[in-house]
C-alpha cells in the first residue's frame with residue numbers, strides 16, 4: 001500500500017467523522033437506546049433521560 005493510498009484513506013475517515021459529528025446522535029451514548037423526540041423538540045433517551053443537546057458533549061466526539 002502506498003503513502004498516497006494511506007493519505008486518501010485518512011482523508012476519507014476525517015470527512016466521515018466530520019459528517020457524523022455534524023449530525024445529531026441517533027442513540028443514547030450511555031446505553032444505545034434510540035433517542036425519541038420529546039414534546040419540547042429535544043431528543044430524549046427513554047431509558048435514563050439523556051437529552052440532546054442538553055447532555056451532549058461535542059468535545060467527547062472530537063477525537064473519535
Ligand SMILES: [Zn+2]
Nearest residue numbers: 028031045048
Ligand atoms: Zn440512555
